[in-house]
Amino acid sequence: MALELDRFMAGLVRRNPGEREFHQAVREVAEKVIPFINQHPEYEKALIFERMTEPDRVVIFRVSWEDDEGNFRVNRGYRVQYNNAIGPYKGGLRFDKSVNLSILKFLGFEQVFKNSLTTLPMGGAKGGADFNPKGKSDAEVMRFCHSFMTELYRHIGADVDVPAGDIGVGTREVSYMFGQYKRLSNKFTGTFTGKGLAFGGSQIRKEATGYGAVYFAREMLATCGETVEGKSAVISGSGNVATYAAQKLMEMGAKVVALSDRRGFIHEPDGLTNERLAYIIEMKENHHGTLEDYAREFGSTFCPGKRPWILPCDMAFPCATQNELDKEDAQTLINNGCKLVSEGANMPTAYAASTMFEEAHMLFAPGKAANAGGVSISGLEMSQNSMRMSWSREEVDRQLQEIMRRIHEQCVEYGTVNGRVNYVKGANIAGFKKVADAMLAFGIV
Secondary structure (H helix, E strand, O other), X not given: OHHHHHHHHHHHHHHXXXXXXXXXXXXXXXXXXHHHHHOOHHHHHOOHHHHHOOOOEEEEEEEEEEOOOOOEEEEEEEEEEEEOOOOOEEEEEEEOOOOOXXXXXXXXXXXXXXXXXXXXXXXXXXXXXXXXXXXXXXXXXXXXXHHHHHHHHHHOEOOOEEEEOEOOEOHHHHHHHHHHHHHHHOOOOOOOOOOOHHHOOOOOHHHHHHHHHHHXXXXXXXXXXXXXXXXXXXXXOOOHHHHHHHHHHHHOOOEEEEEEEOOEEEEOOOOOOHHHHHHHHHHHHHXXXXXXXXXXXXXXXXXXXXXXXXXXXXXXXXXXXXXOEOHHHXXXXXXXOOOEEEOOOOOOEOHHHHHHHHHOOOEEEOHHXXXXXXXXXXXXXXXXXXXXXXXXXXXHHHHHHHHHHHHHHHHHHHHXXXXXXXXXHHHHHHHHHHHHHHHHHHOOO
C-alpha cells in the first residue's frame, strides 16, 4: 500500500510541480481511498482517481482596473473547474494576496468531496484573484469586481458553474460581481450564491459554515453519549466561520475561551459573553478592528504572536486558514486533554498533525465534512432561486442540521473500524464513491 501510494504521488507531483498545498490535499485523500479502490476493480480499471485529480479545466486571466488615484493596476484571476460529475461546478471565489494555482487546485479538489457529502447535486470548483480588498475603497473594490467578472462571466451560469464567496469575498463583493454578470448576460439567474437577501440570497448563509462545524461536533459527541454543554472550546480566527461557531457553541452551553486573528489571540478564561461576541462581530464586519483593539476595550488578555492551541480545552475549532495547526500544536492539544477537533476552515490541520489526531483516536472531523455547512446553504440558495421563492431562517437552519446529520451518517458508514469511527477515512471514501459512480456511468469523458 505504501509503495502504491508513493508511486501515485510521485506521478502527481511530477505533473504538478511546486504545488505543495495541492499535493497535501491529494495525499490525504489518496491514503484512504486507494485501499478502497483496490477492493473495487471497476474504479481501478477506469483510472477514476487519476482522472479525479485532474481538473476539467483551469481558466487564468488578467484583471485590469483603476484605483482612486487614477493609477492602472493589474491582478491575476483564476477559475479552477474541477469536476461536474454530479452537478454544476460549485465553489467560492477567494480574494487574497496569497492566492495561487496550488491553493485553488487544493480547494477545488476538496470541494468535489465536500459537495458530494452534502448529498446535493453540486460539482466542485474554486477561483479568485491575488487581490486584497482590505484597505481598498468601495469604489476600488467595485471596479476590480466588475473587471474580474467581465472575463469570468463567459465561463459561469446557473447550470454550468455557480461561484460564491470565500476569504476576502463577502456580500459586497458578490453583489458587485453579480450585478456585472446580470448586465453582461442580460439574465437574472441563480449564478451566484451568497447574494443579499433583497435579490435572491438565503437566510443564515454567513453563519452556516460555523454553525455546521458545531452541528457536526454535536453529532460526533452523541456517538459517545456526550453533549456540547459544559465543555470548553478554543477557536482560531475571528471572521464569519469562527464567530458564528462561537455563537452556536455558546447557545448550546459551551464555554468559548479563545478567538484569534493574524496578530495573536484573546483569552477569556470564564468564557465569552454574548455582549462581547456581538462586539467582535460588529467590529470585524464594519470597522476592520483587531482583537488587540477588543482586548483594550474590555480589559481582556491578548497574547500577541501566538496561536490559541496552547490553552487547555475540551474542543478545538480551527477556523482560520490552511495548515494553521501544526504537529507541535497537535501534541499540545492532546497533552492538554482535548477530545475533539472540528475543522471550520479548509485543511487547517497540517498532515502530520492530522495523523497524530487519528493515532490518538480523537474525534477529528476533516473540513470536507465539518465545514460543509456553508456550501450546503449555497446549494439550498440555488434551490430557492430555481423555485423563485425564499425559505424562513428556521426552515433553512432545520435543513442545515439535517444535512450535517446525513454527512455524519456517511462518515460513520464508511469510516467505522473496530468500533471506532475514523472520520477522515469515512469522509474521503463516502465523498469519493458518489462522484466515482457517476464518472463510471458516463464512460470515458
